[in-house]
Amino acid sequence: MIATPWATNPFFVNLDQIFVLLRNWLVGFLPAALRPAAGVLLGVIAIVCVFPGLFALTTVFERKGLGRIQNRIGPNRVGPYGLLQPVADGIKSLTKEDIVPLRANAAVHFLAPLVLVVTVFMGFAVLPVGRNMVLVDMDAGLLFFFAMGAATELCVFMAGWSSRNKYSLLGAMRAVAQMISYEVVLLLSSVAVVMITGSLSLPKIVAAQNTYTGVFPHWYIFTPWGLAGFLMYAIAATAETNRSPFDLPEGESELVAGYHTEYSGFKFALFFLGEYLAMFSISGLGTTLFLGGWSAPFSFLTWVPSWIWFFGKVMMSIFVFIWMRGTLPRLRQDQLMNFAWKFVLPFTLLNLLVTALWRFMGEGWARWVVCSVILIAAYVVMGRLEMRSEHFGRRRYRYAE
């Protein structure tokens, strides 16, 4: 490992730990008995401020990026370069009337967006956003994350069911079908990482990737099974967060707005927030599992604060999400399900086998060749067999024609 002298320079070490030091300094004013609770509280406040802030920025950058993709300029009226657009949007959604349908189940209708945002926030508790910067260092952090992620499906269904609207219910049914299908893939693609590191703790997973050969890091994406796992994880994450091209639950051209059709004003804004926060948390987890979390991409860049790397990687993932949204049209429900159960899931299962093979073949070039060949061959063969064009061809109607 080639380390630069800057990596041990006290200035950069302190900059790396600046938020931890700040927290310890603030907590130091309190009596010793209150310190642990106050430390956690400060961490929660940081999470609750930073990620919605990122959400606000992302909404404006998404609209500008989509505009650029379509050869437009995008929002540029509110504030310099349109950067204050989220403020205007926030004021708008706060001042709008909060409509509850007459026959809706008011309690569930009210709870759905709240529970969604709360559960999504819970997921951030176990994400290591920097060196020593994790709110709760759980041994089963990955499990906790997925448990919280699964709760969002419940909220989507709560919203769709309680609205008493056919579009809401259709959207919710689609969402549940889609999210449960891809939840399986999401979990199984992460299991590969757990098999290699032997730990469910996210800081340990990052630590396992934070070593270097020469200048290159040992991120899992740079191994055959890691790359395959990452691709499957990315597909599942896109479906899990209802992003285009898997945005069927809220396909506006067919379902008005899907499960949040009957939401207005601030509750709608909460749904919007929850969706973006889910995107951040799932990108954060993908970063942690496959992209080395907060570790630097080259050993000579380790002096750059770890939190910059983490947020940089998350924002890169968000950019890819936006890029895909600007490129790909929405899938049909049967295509979505075929893709999940006939291609992504079998490939992820195969990837588990390949990961096991990688684990037990030991060091050396042989495992690189064997694992790569198996995965590439499987990709080509399964792509040919399972995704034959008859599934994606023109739809044939049995009775209507």
Added chain:
Amino acid sequence: MLGDGILKGMAETARNFFGSFVSAERLTTVEYPEQRIPTAENARVFPFLVYDGADWEAGMRCVACQICEKECPPKCIYIEKSADKKPDYVGKQQFYLARFDIDVSVCMSCQICVEVCPFEAIKMDTEFELATEDRFGGLLFDRKELSRSNEYYHSIHPTEATEVDARLTEEKAKVEAKAKAAAEAAAAKTAAAASPAPPAEGGS
């Protein structure tokens, strides 16, 4: 292979994304309030009244014949005639406008008033920013607000305005020629009446 179409699409959108920063020709949108596309010559939005010369009241071509008021499909024109008469551009005694109001909120920009006007007095404007904060008085344009000079008409519809001017001068010339001929004839008549026709010089 599975997914190569996706990669191709992603490359295309990436080209658009970065291309829109470097080449301005890619951007098809116009930053509206600051930049404007010049309006087409035959664009039409809302009628205006044409006047000749510098004074809008004196040069008004409209003679309050009320044809447009009667023809207007949504009935958005309100005209009141004057009590007395004034000479028009050819010198004929005509009524003039005591009141001419158009309700912008009712007008449907059909141009029928323009088609039926025999005096070339009402034409279509290209001005489209008619928003106002006062939705009652502000949307009812009176004759002063409606009047635009003939030069303005030339500036927005040059071809049409030139044709109209040619027609009007031709008509004026015709009327003048007729008046001249009539005057000459009258002069000849009076001259003839004053001095009886000289007797024919006989013996030719």
